[in-house]
Amino acid sequence: MASILTSIQQEIADRLLADPFFATIPVLVEVPRDLAFELQASVAAAGTYGVVQVPQAVVSAPNAPGPIFDPVEFAVRFRENVPVSTGPHALEVAETALALLHLYRPPTFNEVICAAPNALQRVTEPNVVTYEVRVRTQAGAGYAVPRLAAPGIASTGLASPQTVTLSSAAAGAAIFYTLDGSQPAPRSPTAVFYTGPFAVGAPSLLRTRAWLAGSLTSAESRVNFS
Numbered sequence: 060m061a062s063i064l065t066s067i068q069q070e071i072a073d074r075l076l077a078d079p080f081f082a083t084i085p086v087l088v089e090v091p092r093d094l095a096f097e098l099q100a101s102v103a104a105a106g107t108y109g110v111v112q113v114p115q116a117v118v119s120a121p122n123a124p125g126p127i128f129d130p131v132e133f134a135v136r137f138r139e140n141v142p143v144s145t146g147p148h149a150l151e152v153a154e155t156a157l158a159l160l161h162l163y164r165p166p167t168f169n170e171v172i173c174a175a176p177n178a179l180q181r182v183t184e185p186n187v188v189t190y191e192v193r194v195r196t197q198a199g200a201g202y203a204v205p206r207l208a209a210p211g212i213a214s215t216g217l218a219s220p221q222t223v224t225l226s227s228a229a230a231g232a233a234i235f236y237t238l239d240g241s242q243p244a245p246r247s248p249t250a251v252f253y254t255g256p257f258a259v260g261a262p263s264l265l266r267t268r269a270w271l272a273g274s275l276t277s278a279e280s281r282v283n284f285s
Contacts, residue, residue, distance in 0.1 A: 063168065064114045064131065070165040071133055071172075071194070072111045080155050081109075083146055086135075089113050104187075107139040107146045109156065132175055132195040135160075139188040153179055153190035160194045171197045207269045207277035210234050214282070220258040221284065227269045227277070236267035243268050243279070259284050 068088055075086045085103040089112045090096040100110065112134045135156055139149035146152075161174045175193035182189040211226040225234050233245070234253040241249045243266045251257075259265060263284045269277040 064116065066167040067131070067165050067172075067196075068111050068114055068133065070167060071135065071160060071163075074163055074165075075109065075135075075156055075159055078155075078159055080147075080152075084108060084152060086111065104138070104140055106144045107137065107149055107152055109135050109137045109152065111135050130195045130197070132193060133172070135192045135194075136182065137190050137192070138184065140186070141188055149188045149190045153192050157192045157194070160192065163194075168196065173197055206275040207232060207271055209278040209280040210236075210267045210269050212265065212267065212280050212282050214259070214284075219261040219284070222256050223259050223265065223282075224256045225253045225267055227271075229269065229271050229274065232269040232271040232274075232277075234267060234269050236265060238263045238265055240264040240266065242266070245270060261285055 065088075072086045072088050075081050084106075085099070085108040087096060087099050087103065087108065087110050089110050091113065100108075115132045115134070116130075135153075137149045137152045137156065139152075147155075157174060157179055160172060163172045164170065165172065172194045175195040177193050179193075180191055182191045208228045211228075213224045213226070214221045215224075216222065225236060227234055235243045235245055235247075235250040236253055237243045237247065237249050237251065238259060239249055241247060243250050245252075253267070261284045264281065265284065266279055266281045268279050
């Protein structure tokens with residue numbers, strides 16, 4: 060996931076630097092504890108410059124595998140050392156950056172970036188005039204998380220008891236089932252881990268689901284044996 064976020068971070072900087080307005084305004088990509096970044100920032104501090112900060116990701120579904128980040132917010136801080144700056148003021152630079160980034164679609168992520176609710180604000184920092192631009196992805200970013208197909212149920216014979224076979228299209232999936240109508244969850248005291256065909260007598264309500272690490276739990280399959 061980090062490669063996706065840092066790729067968008069770099070593409071935001073590239074988007075700004077490609078515009079003639081930023082021909083003389085450095086735009087750096089923040090890399091914490093990186094000596095090269097610190098040296099660049101110290102040189103750029105002699106005028107007006109921007110820093111695309113480390114992205115902030117909101118997790119809207121904390122219990123889902125993935126993880127899935129939705130949305131991802133990026134901040135660009137524009138600092139102006141007023142006594143020595145000869146270029147545009149930080150506020151003008153920030154406004155221009157916001158106009159360039161709003162509704163921008165980065166090639167790597169291929170999702171639209173738009174202005175965040177707190178799109179432009181003044182930030183108090185010592186010795187410099189600082190304005191911060193915030194943009195966010197309209198859609199989430201994350202690993203593709205597939206949902207397992209519901210387990211297949213096959214039974215043989217017409218008389219009770221019947222022999223039942225369960226199956227999953229996903230290799231390595233764990234299948235759990237119950238015969239008393241209770242939830243077929245792994246931690247349920249009545250759930251049984253499927254290891255092979257089993258006999259089912261009437262009346263019974265067979266409920267089953269499949270689990271696999273890195274995938275969303277399957278929908279439920281059920282059969283009423285009466």
